[in-house]
Amino acid sequence: MDQELQALGERVDRILTLARRLADENATLREQLATARNDNERLQQRIDEARARVETALSRLPAALLGEDDDPRSPNGSAGAGDTGASNATAASTASANESSAP
DSSP: OOHHHHHHHHHHHHHHHHHHHHHHHHHHHHHHHHHHHHHHHHHHHHHHHHHHHHHHHHHOOOOHHHHHSSSSTTTTTOSSSHHHHHHHHHHHHHHOOOOOOOO
16 A cells, blocks of 8 residues: 555656646747747738838829839720839839839
8 A cells, every 4th residue: 555655646746746747848939939929929010011112112102103104904095115023024024123212
C-alpha cells in the first residue's frame, strides 16, 4: 500500500508540473497572440493609408494618363502598342513617390 501511495504521489507531482508548464505556455501564447493582433492592426492601418494615398494620387491624374480615353477593350480604342499599362504604372509610382516625400 505504501508503494501505491508513493506511485500516486509521484503521478500527482508530474501532473502538477505539467499543469504549471502548460499554464506558463498558455500565458506566453496569449502574449504572442496579443502582439500579433496589434501588429496586424498596425499593418492594416498602414495598408489603408497607402491605399488612400494611391487613390488620391490617381484622382489627381488627368483622365488621358489613366487611359480612360483609349480603352484597348473598346472597339474604337486607339491604344494598340501595349504601353498604356506601363505609363499608368509609371505615373502612379511617380505620384506615390511624390506623395510620400511630402511633409
